[in-house]
Amino acid sequence: MCGIIGYIGGRRACEVIVKGLKRLEYRGYDSAGVVTGDGEGLHIRKGAGRIDPLVSELGLLNMPGNRGIGHTRWATHGVPNEINAHPHTDCSGKIALVHNGIIENYLELREELRKKGHTFKSDTDTEVIAHLIEEELKSSRNFEDAMRRALLRLKGSFALGIVYAGEPDRLYFVRNESPLVLGLGTGENFAASDVPAFLEYTRKAVFLDDGEYAVLTRESYTVKKLKTGEKVEKPVQEIDWTLDMAEKSGYPHFMLKEIYEQPRAIKDAIHGNSDLIPAVAEEIAKYSKVFFVAMGTSYHAALVGKYLFQRLAGKIALVEEASEFRYEAENILDGDSLVIAITQSGETADTLAAMKLAKRKGAKVMAIVNVVGSMATRVADITLYTHAGPEIGVAATKTYTTQLTVLTMLAMELARKLGRMREEELKTLEDEFMNVPQLVESVLSHAGGLEELAESLKDQRDFFYIGRGINVPTALEGALKLKEISYIHAEGLSAGELKHGPLALLEEGVPVVAITPSGRLFDKMVSNIEESKARGAMVVALSDSDELRETADVLVEMPPVNEALTPIVYVVPLQILAYHLAVLRGNDPDKPRNLAKSVTVE
Numbered sequence: 001m002c003g004i005i006g007y008i009g010g011r012r013a014c015e016v017i018v019k020g021l022k023r024l025e026y027r028g029y030d031s032a033g034v035v036t037g038d039g040e041g042l043h044i045r046k047g048a049g050r051i052d053p054l055v056s057e058l059g060l061l062n063m064p065g066n067r068g069i070g071h072t073r074w075a076t077h078g079v080p081n082e083i084n085a086h087p088h089t090d091c092s093g094k095i096a097l098v099h100n101g102i103i104e105n106y107l108e109l110r111e112e113l114r115k116k117g118h119t120f121k122s123d124t125d126t127e128v129i130a131h132l133i134e135e136e137l138k139s140s141r142n143f144e145d146a147m148r149r150a151l152l153r154l155k156g157s158f159a160l161g162i163v164y165a166g167e168p169d170r171l172y173f174v175r176n177e178s179p180l181v182l183g184l185g186t187g188e189n190f191a192a193s194d195v196p197a198f199l200e201y202t203r204k205a206v207f208l209d210d211g212e213y214a215v216l217t218r219e220s221y222t223v224k225k226l227k228t229g230e231k232v233e234k235p236v237q238e239i240d241w242t243l244d245m246a247e248k249s250g251y252p253h254f255m256l257k258e259i260y261e262q263p264r265a266i267k268d269a270i271h272g273n274s275d276l277i278p279a280v281a282e283e284i285a286k287y288s289k290v291f292f293v294a295m296g297t298s299y300h301a302a303l304v305g306k307y308l309f310q311r312l313a314g315k316i317a318l319v320e321e322a323s324e325f326r327y328e329a330e331n332i333l334d335g336d337s338l339v340i341a342i343t344q345s346g347e348t349a350d351t352l353a354a355m356k357l358a359k360r361k362g363a364k365v366m367a368i369v370n371v372v373g374s375m376a377t378r379v380a381d382i383t384l385y386t387h388a389g390p391e392i393g394v395a396a397t398k399t400y401t402t403q404l405t406v407l408t409m410l411a412m413e414l415a416r417k418l419g420r421m422r423e424e425e426l427k428t429l430e431d432e433f434m435n436v437p438q439l440v441e442s443v444l445s446h447a448g449g450l451e452e453l454a455e456s457l458k459d460q461r462d463f464f465y466i467g468r469g470i471n472v473p474t475a476l477e478g479a480l481k482l483k484e485i486s487y488i489h490a491e492g493l494s495a496g497e498l499k500h501g502p503l504a505l506l507e508e509g510v511p512v513v514a515i516t517p518s519g520r521l522f523d524k525m526v527s528n529i530e531e532s533k534a535r536g537a538m539v540v541a542l543s544d545s546d547e548l549r550e551t552a553d554v555l556v557e558m559p560p561v562n563e564a565l566t567p568i569v570y571v572v573p574l575q576i577l578a579y580h581l582a583v584l585r586g587n588d589p590d591k592p593r594n595l596a597k598s599v600t601v602e
């Protein structure tokens with residue numbers, strides 16, 4: 001939701017922080033602020049808007065000091081303005097902090113502190129923390145003690161960066177249900193919400209767990225338990241992401257770069273998982289109840305997963321949005337249940353809550369995750385990584401196709417274990433699967449016409465995406481991509497559902513995007529296309545069949561591909577179409593309004 005970056009060392013802190021904030025902007029971009037510290041005390045600059053203009057407006061690169069903390073915000077409490085931007089301070093101005101998360105009991109704490117004479121400047125839940133520490137400091141041995149006592153009174157989720165003017169040689173970082181990772185350098189240390197923020201300086205990372213805090217100095221880091229203050233030994237992890245992966249590398253937007261990275265990402269997902277899949281499939285086969293839980297695009301991947309498990313392996317699986325599952329699944333989970341959580345970030349609050357519920361009920365929990373060391377990987381009993389590399393664009397693209405890749409591998413292996421497909425048939429499918437990166441590459445190299453198509457559609461107000469079977473989720477995903485970055489209303493639905501209501505919305509010229517691979521369901525799709533055309537719709541069909549050349553208004557030619565693999569290949573033109581529509585309408589596809597990449601609050 002929000003992004004945090006902290007630095008202590010020999011460099012000018014403001015420079016490291018501004019760079020880090022730019023890399024974290026995908027987490028929130030409605031306001032930002034920086035605090036730095038030198039011998040003279042704390043210096044704070046903050047304002048509403050995106051980082052780039054704020055750097056010059058506020059002179060963020062002219063701040064003194066070799067330690068500091070920055071924040072980029074996605075508002076929850078209080079409108080995005082200068083006053084509500086982080087850092088927030090106590091009455092004395094000696095304590096400054098930034099926060100990612102939500103403090104649920106801030107109203108009662110604020111009331112209590114007001115009665116004790118504290119004056120509040122902002123509408124945020126965060127400011128209460130600074131005053132609470134100030135209050136505890138009156139009766140504590142030292143700052144660390146006061147901070148610990150104050151934080152133990154908070155309810156909710158928080159990752160915090162805290163600086164105290166009275167201790168010029170250190171910074172504090174705290175984690176409770178919001179991400180925070182330390183970066184270890186030589187003579188300098190970092191902390192951030194996500195690794196790309198400090199990847200330029202170090203690849204050595206220490207992931208904090210919930211209820212832990214870190215004391216950073218130039219030369220050292222110490223991790224302790226919030227409850228007891230006792231030290232915790234943490235493993236240092238070597239991150240294998242490169243800086244190039246976190247940069248645009250000549251593309252106008254991260255989203256486009258990430259779309260074009262898909263052949264490489266899919267290959268990495270295959271190679272990174274091939275040794276692990278047999279044992280994991282063996283494990284899945286043991287459970288009679290399999291549930292997929294996820295949100296947004298990951299939920300669409302889960303829907304594909306269900307189709308794959310059922311069609312290829314005859315394994316029944318249910319799919320539910322984690323936000324529903326977490327409140328509804330209490331009575332159906334037990335030791336015979338396997339919950340497969342799909343989450344790019346590994347930090348989505350609802351997905352984590354669903355996983356924790358499953359664990360409480362004795363279920364086995366598996367996670368399919370992109371971000372190494374993220375919270376989901378700690379909660380899960382089994383983790384498979386998607387190996388997509390950092391995804392900076394807010395709209396998920398390469399993480400979706402790599403989730404599908406992992407799910408396809410699992411389903412094929414499950415089919416083998418459960419004896420649901422003939423070995424010969426399975427071998428043919430596996431061979432075709434290995435060719436998917438090339439198929440995606442060929443779709444990308446023929447994508448030129450999509451920009452032209454987008455030009456002709458850019459003033460439309462509504463879109464419909466239809467598909468059948470395993471491509472119902474493709475229709476949902478196509479519609480979601482369009483909505484979130486172009487701000488055009490779009491609905492994705494199963495083509496069979498069309499005449500049960502939505503057909504009433506079709507009129508002259510409304511675009512209907514039909515995912516129509518040849519095969520079992522082709523004729524059914526053609527009937528739905530005809531129905532749409534009869535109501536004046538403008539049909540854009542994605543197909544490998546020439547038959548549609550006459551029927552559809554526009555045919556996006558696709559390579560022939562096994563039905564089970566169509567979701568990976570067919571989503572690619574939909575991503576590109578949404579991208580061009582967003583750009584043509586003057587939107588920044590990397591930072592859609594009102595959205596943030598990790599939804600770490602409920």
Ligand code: F6R
Nearest residue numbers: 296297298343344345348395396
């Ligand atoms: C859409 C998108 C979101 C995420 C959703 C879940 O492009 O990115 O819908 O898919 O917020 O996020 P993760 O996968 O991190 O749990």
